[in-house]
Amino acid sequence: MAGATGLVGREILARLLAGNSYSAVHCVSRRRPDPVHPSLVVHVTDSLSEFSAPPVDDVFIALGTTLKVAGSQQAFRAVDFDAVVALARSARAAGATRLGIVSAMGADAKSPVFYNRVKGEMEDAVSQLGYDSVVFARPSVLAGDRKALAQATRPGEQLALVAMRLFKPLTPRNYRVVAAADVAAALVNAVKADQPGHRVLLSGELQPA
Structure with a gap:
């Protein structure tokens, strides 16, 4: 599991x-997650891209940042592409056969939008x-x-949440607000x-019926 200190992770x-x-x-994380559990083994590292995975069966990756935070x-690409692909490759070499990744709506390797293009390129690379x-x-x-995770609020996200809740009946299911717990x-x-x-779960499929 990578990205456990994030909203979905x-x-x-x-x-x-x-x-x-x-x-x-x-x-595997740059900082220790909050849960304490007898089954949890935490690997703290400053370089996710260089981490060598232990023998595992399933892999879950929920890494991601924003252009603003990355700078x-x-x-940005070092996290959302390099680290994700490196961890998936390392886990595969360690024996993993099943993989789940939190990507993003609009992921497309041919997109003119940088964020969406990187997410799409990551999906293509991992699929190979x-x-x-x-x-x-x-x-x-x-x-x-996000406050509980000591993460800065995202103004664009907050505005979208308000707008989507106001117009939920008119908003297509794939574009509605989705709870992090439901995605997980x-x-x-x-x-x-x-x-x-390979299977892609669009946002509408991530929400309870």
Whole structure:
């Protein structure tokens, strides 16, 4: 598990620890996540791209930043492409066969939008690593408590949340606000379903019926 200190990653980790599907959950992070659990093994590293994964079966990656936080396109790509692909490659070499990644709505390697293009390029690169089953979750605007994670609020995200809630009946399902917990639940369940090949979960599929 990578990205456990983020909005969706925190929810993924909680689900992995709450169930009895895994005898151990390895979490790689730059800082230690909050949960303390007998099944949790934490690997703290300053370089996610150079981390060597232990033997594992399933992999969940919820890494991501913003251009504003990263400070440059190069720094953004180092997280959202380089680190994600490196971790997925390392885990595959360690024996993992199933992979779930939190991507983004609009991910497209041919997109003129830098953010969407990097996400699409990441998906394409990861798809070539030889996993039996890969699931990409592409949520729209996320709802969750960023303050509890000591993350700065995102003005654009807050504005979108207000607008989408006001016009929810008129908003297509794939564009509605989606709770971080719902994204986590859908991704974990999809990975455990062990569907061969590559699968993309659009935002509408990440929400409860």
